[in-house]
Amino acid sequence: MRSVHFYITYLLCVSLGILSVIFVLYWSFRWRGGFAWDGSTRQFNWHPVLMVTGLVVLYGNAVVLYRIPLTWGQNKNSWKLLHGGLLFLAMLLAILGLCAVFDFHNSNRIPNLYSLHSWLGISTVTLFTAQWMLGLSAFVLPCSPMAFRQLLKPVHVCMGSMIFVLSIASCLTGINEKLIFISEGKTNATQRYSALPPESVFGNTLGVLIAAFGLAVLKILSTQKWQRPEPRCDETTRLLSPEES
Amino acid sequence: MRSVHFYITYLLCVSLGILSVIFVLYWSFRWRGGFAWDGSTRQFNWHPVLMVTGLVVLYGNAVVLYRIPLTWGQNKNSWKLLHGGLLFLAMLLAILGLCAVFDFHNSNRIPNLYSLHSWLGISTVTLFTAQWMLGLSAFVLPCSPMAFRQLLKPVHVCMGSMIFVLSIASCLTGINEKLIFISEGKTNATQRYSALPPESVFGNTLGVLIAAFGLAVLKILSTQKWQRPEPRCDETTRLLSPEES
Known part of the structure; x- marks a missing residue:
């Protein structure tokens, strides 16, 4: 029964993550003209595509990996490598996402790092990078x-959740900010954010999906009975083994 | 030692909460012309003042109340009433904060509930009200x-944390949105958000304080060893006693 509840929440979490990526891609193709590096x-x-995919969806899925009961009977090392590998990919996408916006700003003489969104976002990626490197070393x-x-383990687990909360906050402030900036350029009143044209409804819905995904991940992380069982004492004393840390 | 760690985190949490309220009040007085109902x-x-005070600071302090070790040896009913009372006050302030913005919008023919911030905010207050009423009944x-x-207890605890995460996200999107709207009215480029005038730095700092307060509260809520000890079995079976629920 415990597993059934977990898998229902996990399925919800994965579905919301996939939907968020589809929504942010569709938004860019349908209303924002697609992609280039010019x-x-x-x-x-x-x-937005790289941040939502890396910092939110891949990150969120990587941090709940150890909670999947299916993995508990198996060697933890393989799952640890998958956890670290997914987070490495998430970090790469996030850094690439930062490069995209910094380079866009510099090309268009727009200042960097002035909004609350950017302050939260840069703090999130910095903490994430530090956490990943410390996690690799330890x-x-x-x-x-x-x-x-x-x-380090409890600090690592706690910091992991906090970085995730910050990444959700960064994405939500970013989507809200982008929808306002888009609206600023519209001369037609029916196309402004306050008239809720289709793009704005879609963007808001993406925000709601990301918030729901975040809550599903936090639900999995905070449910004690879904935590991977701790190893026995004799296992924890095996020095130099990365098995259970 | 466990208590020392807790009280350091709790002191940080209370300090960040008080600072957030002082910052949002100072912002309104120093740059936004103070208060009226006209x-x-x-x-x-x-x-912003009522939402930050009610939905974030009072709410956050109310949900960590049971974690204070000093309260564990005392009758839970008194603390339960304080928990419910603080949340009732938080709910009143949040509803008053909504009335302020709806009435302001209606007076100035500005549409209501169009931005992602407003979608998140109205969902948060609705869930909070439902949670408070169900908590009172149960x-x-x-x-x-x-x-x-x-x-209901695990659902109540889990929903409580989720509503708090949503309230932090609502406040951060709201502060970012407000700073952009203020910037829109500025004709002087050095006063625009992108030039980071003093008001924008102050508003961003308020956002960082609120995010830090949120993380401190979530740290307290998620640390298992800081949870109020569960009652013994014979105590839980006392039907109709609200003591330990």
Whole structure:
């Protein structure tokens, strides 16, 4: 019964993640002119797509990986590599997403890092990069002492959730900001954000999907009975083994 | 040692909450002309102040109340009443904050509920009101059966955290949106959001404080060893007692 509840929530989480990626791609193709890397607004379009895909959906799926009961009976190392690998891909996409917007701003003489969205976003990616590197050093490199792993694990888990909350907040402020900026260029009143044209409804819906995805991930992370069972004491004392950290 | 760690985090949480309220008040007085209830932008100013105070700071403090070790040895009923009372005050302030912005919009023929911020915000207040009413019926009214209380408690705790995450997201999107709207009216380029004039730096800092407050509250809520100890079995079976639900 415990597993059934988990898998229903997990299925919801995966579905909301996939829907969010489809929505942000469709938004860019349908209303924003698609993609390019030429300093135009079509280059900017990579920013929301890469951030939602990397910082939200891949990140969210990577952090709930250990909660899947199917993985509990198996060697943790393979799942640890998948966890770290997915997060590495998420980090690469996020950094590429930052490059897209910085380069777009510089090409169009728009200042960088002035809005609350950008302050939250840059803090999120910086913390994420630091967390990934520390996680690699502590939990994957075999020379990392077990005492250090045990000390860092709760901090790593807690920081992981906090970075995820910040990434959701960054994305939601970004979508709201983008929809206002789009509206600023419209001379026709019926096309402005306040008249809720189809693009605005679609953008708002993307925000709601991302918020729902975030809540589903946080529900999985915060449910104690869905946590991977702790190893027995004799297992935790095996020095230099990355198995259970 | 466990208590020391808790109280440091709790002190941080309370300090960030107080700072957030001071910042949002100072913002309104220093740059937005103070307060009134006359349909002007001075009426709008009640909206951020009431939302940050009620939906974020009072709400956040109310949900961590049971985690304070000092309360564990005492009768839970008194703390339950304080928890419910603080949340009732938070709900009143949030509803008043909504009235302020709806009335301001209606007076100035600005459409309601079009932005992602407003969609998130109205969902948060609706869920919060439903949660408070269900909480009152289930955990305060003596006629509520113990089986119902035990069934609802994990849902109530989980929903409480989710509503808090949504309230943080609503506030951050709202602050970002407000800073962009203020910028739209500026003809002087050095006063626009992208030039980061003092008001924008201050508003962004308020957003960072609120995000930090949110993370401190979530840290307290998610740390298992800081949870109020569960009652013994013989205590949980006392039907009709609201003591431990």
